[in-house]
Amino acid sequence: MTLMQRLSQRRSGLTSSDRFVYWISVPLILVLLVYIVFPMLATAITSAEGGGEAYGGFISGSSGKALGLSVGISLVSVFTTCVIGTGLAVLLTRFDFPGRQVLRIFALLPMALPPLIGAVSFYFLYAESGIIPRFLAAYFGADAAAVSANGVAGVILVHSLTMYPYFYLAVSSALSGSDASLEEASLNLGASRCRMWRTVILPMLTPALVSGALLTFMVSMASFTAPQFYNVQTLTMQIVASRTSGAYSTAAAQSVVLSVVSILFLLIMRWYQNRRVYRSLSKGTPQSLTVIQGFIPRSVAAIGSLIIVVILMAPAATIALLAFTVDGSWTIQILPPEYTLGNFAKIFADPESLHPILVSTQMALLGMVGCVLVGVLAAFVVTRWSGPGKGLLDVMVMIPWALPGTVIGVNLVTAFASPTPFNLGQVLIGSLWILPVAYFVRFLPLVFRSANAALAQIDPSLEEAARNLGADTLRAIRTITVPLMSRGILAGALMAFIQGFGEYVASVVIYPAQFAPVSVEIYNRIYSNEFGTAAAYGTLQMVLIVIVLIIAQRLEKPRGQRGLRQKVATRTALPLPVMNT
Amino acid sequence: MHSPRLRTAIFAGGVALTLGLTGCGLGATPQDGSGDSAGGNTLTIYTARDKGLADSVVADFVAANPDFEGNVEVLTLGAQEALERIRAEKTNPQGDIWWGGTSQQMQQAASDGVLSAAPQSVIDAVPAASRDADGLWVGEMKLAEVIVYNHDMLSAADAPKDWDDLIAPALNDQIAIRDVAASGTMRSIYSAMIDQRFDEAGSPEAGYDWLRALDANTKVYAANPTDLYLRLTRQEAAVTAWNLQDVMLQIEQQNAPYTAVVPTSGAPMLVDGVAKIADGPSSAGADAFLEFLLSEPTQTTLAETYFQIPSIELATEPSWLADLNLKEMDVDWSRVAENETAWIDYWATNIKGQN
Numbered sequence: 001m002t003l004m005q006r007l008s009q010r011r012s013g014l015t016s017s018d019r020f021v022y023w024i025s026v027p028l029i030l031v032l033l034v035y036i037v038f039p040m041l042a043t044a045i046t047s048a049e050g051g052g053e054a055y056g057g058f059i060s061g062s063s064g065k066a067l068g069l070s071v072g073i074s075l076v077s078v079f080t081t082c083v084i085g086t087g088l089a090v091l092l093t094r095f096d097f098p099g100r101q102v103l104r105i106f107a108l109l110p111m112a113l114p115p116l117i118g119a120v121s122f123y124f125l126y127a128e129s130g131i132i133p134r135f136l137a138a139y140f141g142a143d144a145a146a147v148s149a150n151g152v153a154g155v156i157l158v159h160s161l162t163m164y165p166y167f168y169l170a171v172s173s174a175l176s177g178s179d180a181s182l183e184e185a186s187l188n189l190g191a192s193r194c195r196m197w198r199t200v201i202l203p204m205l206t207p208a209l210v211s212g213a214l215l216t217f218m219v220s221m222a223s224f225t226a227p228q229f230y231n232v233q234t235l236t237m238q239i240v241a242s243r244t245s246g247a248y249s250t251a252a253a254q255s256v257v258l259s260v261v262s263i264l265f266l267l268i269m270r271w272y273q274n275r276r277v278y279r280s281l282s283k284g285t286p287q288s289l290t291v292i293q294g295f296i297p298r299s300v301a302a303i304g305s306l307i308i309v310v311i312l313m314a315p316a317a318t319i320a321l322l323a324f325t326v327d328g329s330w331t332i333q334i335l336p337p338e339y340t341l342g343n344f345a346k347i348f349a350d351p352e353s354l355h356p357i358l359v360s361t362q363m364a365l366l367g368m369v370g371c372v373l374v375g376v377l378a379a380f381v382v383t384r385w386s387g388p389g390k391g392l393l394d395v396m397v398m399i400p401w402a403l404p405g406t407v408i409g410v411n412l413v414t415a416f417a418s419p420t421p422f423n424l425g426q427v428l429i430g431s432l433w434i435l436p437v438a439y440f441v442r443f444l445p446l447v448f449r450s451a452n453a454a455l456a457q458i459d460p461s462l463e464e465a466a467r468n469l470g471a472d473t474l475r476a477i478r479t480i481t482v483p484l485m486s487r488g489i490l491a492g493a494l495m496a497f498i499q500g501f502g503e504y505v506a507s508v509v510i511y512p513a514q515f516a517p518v519s520v521e522i523y524n525r526i527y528s529n530e531f532g533t534a535a536a537y538g539t540l541q542m543v544l545i546v547i548v549l550i551i552a553q554r555l556e557k558p559r560g561q562r563g564l565r566q567k568v569a570t571r572t573a574l575p576l577p578v579m580n581t
Numbered sequence: 582m583h584s585p586r587l588r589t590a591i592f593a594g595g596v597a598l599t600l601g602l603t604g605c606g607l608g609a610t611p612q613d614g615s616g617d618s619a620g621g622n623t624l625t626i627y628t629a630r631d632k633g634l635a636d637s638v639v640a641d642f643v644a645a646n647p648d649f650e651g652n653v654e655v656l657t658l659g660a661q662e663a664l665e666r667i668r669a670e671k672t673n674p675q676g677d678i679w680w681g682g683t684s685q686q687m688q689q690a691a692s693d694g695v696l697s698a699a700p701q702s703v704i705d706a707v708p709a710a711s712r713d714a715d716g717l718w719v720g721e722m723k724l725a726e727v728i729v730y731n732h733d734m735l736s737a738a739d740a741p742k743d744w745d746d747l748i749a750p751a752l753n754d755q756i757a758i759r760d761v762a763a764s765g766t767m768r769s770i771y772s773a774m775i776d777q778r779f780d781e782a783g784s785p786e787a788g789y790d791w792l793r794a795l796d797a798n799t800k801v802y803a804a805n806p807t808d809l810y811l812r813l814t815r816q817e818a819a820v821t822a823w824n825l826q827d828v829m830l831q832i833e834q835q836n837a838p839y840t841a842v843v844p845t846s847g848a849p850m851l852v853d854g855v856a857k858i859a860d861g862p863s864s865a866g867a868d869a870f871l872e873f874l875l876s877e878p879t880q881t882t883l884a885e886t887y888f889q890i891p892s893i894e895l896a897t898e899p900s901w902l903a904d905l906n907l908k909e910m911d912v913d914w915s916r917v918a919e920n921e922t923a924w925i926d927y928w929a930t931n932i933k934g935q936n
Contacts, residue, residue, distance in 0.1 A: 062930040123808065128801075129815040228804040231760065231934065241762035241929065244661060245922045246689045328835045331733075332816050406665065413669035430675045509666045513625055513654035513675075524632045524657050526807050529835055 018386060020473040025381045025393075031374055032396045035441055038422040039415035040399050043259075043407055047252035054253035063238055063254060070235040071261060073152060073227075074220040077159040081216045082209065084160060085167025088308070093175040096289040097301035099309070105549055106309050108169075109316050110162045111495065112545035114538035115504045116522050117322075119225045120531075121315040122149075122158050124322065131318070134334045154230035159220050161315070166219075167212035169495065170453050173487035174208035175201075177457060180288065203278065207456035210273045211449040218262040218401045218445075224505075236404055243406075255407050262402035263395055270391055279459040316542055322535035343532035347540070353521070357540065360518040363432070364500030367439025368447075371496040374440070375447030376489055380477070383455045401445035405505030412438055413510055434510045435517065439500035446499070447492030454488025455481070494552050498545055623652040624866035627667065627858075629660035629681030631830070634887050641882075642873045649866065660686055660765065667695050667858055677861035678870055680721075683765040684852040685918065687718035697859040700868045703875050711852045711892040718856035720892040721874065722883075724824040725907055726770050726849045728842040734819040741820060743845045744774065748794035756795070757818035759809045760802040762929045766851060770822055772917040773849040773910065775924050785924055792928055797936035814838065824851070829888035829901070847910030852892065 047054055058064045088107050092100060113121065125131055126149040136142040149157050178201070186196045224236040235258050242251035292301050323343055325336040347353045378397050382390050400408050416428035416437070428434040458481060466476040482489075504519035511517060518541055525534035628635045635655050643649050658666065660682040667679055667690060679690070690696050696717040698704070704716035711720030728747070730740045735755075741747055747756060761767040774795075775788030800818045803809035806827065812818050814837055825848070831837040855874060857867040873879060880891040884899040890907075 062926070119804070120807070120811075123811065127812075127817070129812070129817045225804075228760065228763070229808070231802045231804075233929070233933075237763070241925075243665070244763050244765060244768065245925065246685065247922060328814065328837065331814055331838075406662075410665050410669045413666065417670050418672040427673065429670060429673060508658045508662050509669065511656070513656055516656070520657065527657075528631050528633060529807060529810055529831065531807075 018384075021381055021384045021386075024377060025385070028374065028377050028381055029393070029396075032378070032393075034422070034424055035437065036399060036444075037396055039411040039441075040403065040408070042411045042414055043252045043255050043403070046249055047256045049249045049252075052253075054247075054249040055257070058253075058257060062233075063235065063257075066233050066235045066238045067257060067261065069152075069233065070221055070258070073155055073159070073232070073234065074217045076156055077163060077220040078213050078216045080156060080160040081164040082167050082212060085164035085169075085212060086171050086205075086209070088164070089168050089171035089175060091305075093172050094290055095301070096291040097305065098298055099302050099305035103305045103309055104553065105546065106313050108165055108494075108498075108549050109313055109542070109546070111165045111498045112502075112542045112549075113162060113315055114319070114522055114541050115225070115502050115519055116526055117319055117531075117534055117538045118162070118315065119158070119229050120526075121318040121322075122154075123229065124318045125314055126154070126157065129332075131334055138334060149230070151230055152232055155223075155226045155232050155234075158226040158229070159216075159223065161312070163216050163219060165495070166215040167209070169491040170208035170211045170450060170488075171205060173450070173454065173491045174205050174457065177454065177484070177487055178204055203276070204457070206273060206276070207278050207453040210269045211453040214266055214269050214398075215401070215446065215449055217265050218398070221258055221262050222402060222404050224404060239404060239407075255403055258404070259399060259402035263398070266395065266398055266402075267391060270394060273456070278456050319535050319538045319542065322531055323539040325532060325535075327530060327532045340532070343536040346533050347536055356516050356518045356521040357544070359435075359515045360501050360541075361544070363435040363515075363517065364439055364497050364503075366436035367443065367500045368493050368497040370436060370440035371444045371447040372489060372493050375444050375492060375496075376451045376482075376485075378444075378448050379451035379455050380481075382452060384460065397448045398445050400441050405442065405503070406509060408442055409438060409506035409509035412441065412506070429510070430512050432512055432515055434512065435507065435515070438506045438510055439496070439503060442503065442506060443496040443499050446495040447489065450488045450492030450495070451485055452488075454485035458484050490552060490555060494549070497548065501545065502541060622648045622866060623654075623863050624649060624678070624870055625654045625656065625676045625862065626678040626680055626870070627656050627658060627663045627676045628678075629658065629663055631887075632657050634883075635680070638874065638879065638883070641879065642870060645873060646869055649869075664690055668693055671695050674858050674861045676858050677863050677867040678855065679718075679858055680855045680874075682718075682854055682856075683769065684718075684720065684854060684914075685769070685921070686765055687854040687856055688713065688918070690856065691715075691717040695859055696856045697864075699857055699871050703871045706875055706893045708892065712854070718854045719871075719875065720852035721855045722826075722853050722889045722891055723850045724766070724826060724853050725843070725890060725909075726766070726773075726822060726851065727825050727828070728820065728844055729813070729823050729828050729839050730820045730842065731813050731816060731838050732840045733838045734816055737840070740840065740842060742842060745846075747820065747822070748791065748798060752798050752820060754798065754800040755819045756799045757801050757803050757809055757812045757821045758795075758799050759806060759821070759823065760804060761933070762925055766824060768921055768925050769851050769917065770849055771928060772921045772924055773912045775920075776912050776917050777910070779913075779916065785920070785927070788924075789927065789932060792932050793936050796932050796934065802933070810835075810837065825905075825907075826888045826890070833888075843905055843907055844910075845908075847908040849910045849912050850890075 058067065088103075092104055092107065123130060126133070128145050128148040130148065133142070133144040133148040136147050137144040182200055182204075183196055186200045187193075191199065222236060223234075224240065226232075227234040227237050228240075235254055239251050239254045239258070242248075242254060292298055321336060324339045324341070326338040326340050326342075329338040330336040375397075378393065382393050382397075385393070403411075412434065413429055416423050416426060416434065419425040419427055428437055462484070463476045463480050466480045467473065471479065502519055503517070504523065507517050508520055508523065511520060518537060522534050522537050525531075525537065626635070626639070632655075635657065639653050639655055643653060656676070663679055664682060664686050667674070667676060670676070671693070674695070679687075679696075682690075687696075691713050696713075698716040699719050701716075703719055704712065707719040711723070712718065728741050728744070732740075739751070741749075741752065746752070759767050761771050771792060774791060775785045778787035778791055779785060781787050801812060803812055806823075809821060809823065810831060813821055825841055825843075828837075828839055828841045832839050832841075855871065857864075857871060861867055875893055877893065877895060880889070880893055881895055881897075881899075883889040884891055884895065884902070888899075888901065890902060
């Protein structure tokens with residue numbers, strides 16, 4: 001309404017690209033309203049039942065304390081994941097050393113941890129009866145209870161080791177898209193390496209760091225499994241307790257506060273990022289890899305990367321270990337005493353048990369396609385929209401990331417249970433479509449943030465140049481903007497697919513009969529305490545995801561040095577596409 | 582023109598879309614059968630029961646009612662998720678049966694208006710104390726909450742015999758407890774403990790004191806049942822309180838080193854129910870299933886093979902149960918229902934982890 005008025009009022013002064021942004025924003029906003037905003041409003045409405053009484057707990061005590069704890073843990077998690085993720089990204093995009101290729105794959109492995117046994121693997125590693133405390137106790141006489149991960153420290157450990165990919169992916173795509181000539185210029189002007197990093201590279205990385213910080217902060221606010229495992233009374237724990245006791249309006253109020261805090265953080269980060277412009281007009285060659293020379297530095301690097309790989313893949317390796325363990329045999333030993341192939345045999349013997357893997361693969365793929373289409377469009381609109389309302393659009397996309405998964409699942413079922421004007425008459429429950437829709441809603445923020453960070457580094461004048469040379473808007477976007485942001489899109493799509501593949505909390509509330517996703521099947525096995533087969537399923541899932549990661553890396557990597565040169569040539573000669581037609 | 586990367590991405594997207602739209606390889610499950618139009622004889626069950634147990638009961642049901650061959654869908658999910666799902670689907674119910682939930686969860690659904698009455702024969706078979714007054718849900722079984730210990734860690738002589746032994750100094754740092762606030766079962770056990778001590782002073786204080794002492798002896802709160810079994814089996818803690826059926830199944834199926842002790846002062850017995858979802862796709866199917874499930878032959882089988890304590894009267898008690906001398910603790914469940922939220926909130930805020 002107001003949008004249309006504004007459109008007609010300002011049409012005369014609009015450039016064609018402005019007009020394009022407004023036009024595509026209409027369907028975009030419609031999609032966001034129908035699939036995200038209207039369904040999620042249900043939570044706010046439930047919380048207001050009883051006249052806001054449900055919010056009382058925040059003033060009188062326990063919920064307020066829990067909120068403080070959640071915020072504290074999330075801030076520390078942002079810090080630790082930032083250090084790990086950024087460190088890894090710099091290491092892997094800037095240096096060449098023995099073990100680099102392996103590390104590149106394993107850096108993303110924590111994302112592939114199956115949701116339910118992922119937490120269990122941390123138990124088998126770091127709890128009092130876990131491998132490491134028992135090992136330290138047996139060989140170094142340490143007190144197993146004292147060296148085990150516990151309480152808040154345990155939660156932060158799990159968060160740090162599972163959430164750093166948000167930073168890692170964003171920063172590495174920003175670093176590989178940066179222009180070496182800027183760095184050379186600053187060095188030529190006499191800056192030290194340290195100063196160059198501080199004044200040139202870090203500022204250019206701001207959009208990527210903001211994206212990582214946002215995703216990490218919000219997801220650790222909404223994290224439940226880790227606090228539950230280490231018994232830390234965070235707000236998410238309170239939400240589950242309220243739901244269990246049937247106090248739905250209290251649970252809704254707690255969810256609303258949780259998302260409001262996350263959204264405040266989002267707005268602060270937006271403000272911080274918008275203080276400066278991070279665009280670079282030149283789209284030159286990224287900095288080439290520094291090859292580490294000399295025997296000693298190379299060995300140090302090799303051993304260092306080996307240690308990092310071991311730490312990163314330990315949870316995944318534990319799951320694989322469990323998959324080969326005889327159920328119930330591993331009790332007081334450091335490592336399992338009996339091994340078997342029986343768990344895999346059990347899965348492969350029943351042809352039906354591979355069905356969930358098919359379901360999850362396809363539903364996650366569909367969800368990912370939706371995320372890419374809408375996420376890239378949304379990022380484009382948010383970045384190029386001139387005028388107020390950008391922040392609101394940003395919030396609309398990000399809301400689901402700030403809510404616990406169960407809340408999203410329940411809201412989606414409620415919203416698409418029967419035809420209403422708000423869902424445009426679509427009934428999705430009981431149909432297969434509800435799964436990809438849920439994955440789309442939950443993981444859209446991943447693609448959006450990642451594409452957003454990529455776009456923030458691209459100057460619109462590149463697009464304008466293409467248009468001046470005769471390309472229409474769509475063509476300019478397709479041939480200039482999208483290729484330049486492709487790393488960001490790919491990174492986001494990868495995250496969306498991987499997380500959709502293993503999604504449990506929302507899936508279990510929505511999955512249609514006959515189409516149980518992998519996570520539900522894993523839950524069934526764990527529930528009957530068949531750890532071995534659950535872990536075998538989890539291992540299959542991780543193998544599949546590693547294959548996807550390898551393919552994605554092939555996609556991302558320019559084919560050898562020759563390919564790189566070619567790309568540079570087309571980039572420096574931007575007008576070429578016009579002549580090509 | 583396009584970069585090769587973009588082309589590959591578009592190609593991959595296209596493949597994804599085609600795969601997704603055609604639902605490649607999906608829908609080929611054996612249960613698929615002839616679809617849902619076979620005279621309305623379809624049945625969708627949401628169950629929080631063990632998948633093996635549910636599948637075997639459904640197989641027997643289909644054998645007894647061949648009309649349902651290939652038309653029964655079983656969705657496994659936790660009791661709380663089942664409740665949330667049924668509530669959310671209220672305007673367009675997708676399930677017919679909700680099988681497995683505490684009486685509090687069932688009552689919640691009943692008062693939300695998402696359940697409808699079981700057939701009269703089923704209502705009549707279940708004692709009034711174990712069901713909703715109008716039969717909106719019926720208790721299928723009783724869960725006896727008992728003390729469990731790892732017999733590799735404690736001898737029978739040192740093992741606790743009654744609830745009060747759990748707070749003795751001897752068991753300091755020996756107890757693992759399934760985290761209370763997020764578990765319907767544990768909420769009931771803790772509330773029962775408070776209720777037991779309520780009449781002395783007419784307030785929950787005595788109960789709170791008892792729970793403080795238990796908290797002091799509690800080494801770890803386990804995140805979920807699996808976590809609880811792990812910590813017990815892997816000898817992080819020696820003792821817990823849990824329901825008898827699950828313990829017996831763990832001993833039998835997983836060879837777990839557990840021994841169950843029926844407390845001398847009695848075990849709180851929790852009703853676990855089954856209900857017909859209101860306006861589900863197949864009302865007749867739901868009735869048929871409830872009648873089958875709560876029939877004496879089915880319950881006898883479940884009692885003998887799955888250690889269930891049926892709520893309906895059986896002609897002969899299963900032998901394992903007769904040997905146990907199970908005594909029910911006298912709990913004022915209506916008082917518990919009234920106060921559970923306040924009591925457990927107090928416990929979570931003021932007692933848990935602070936002693």
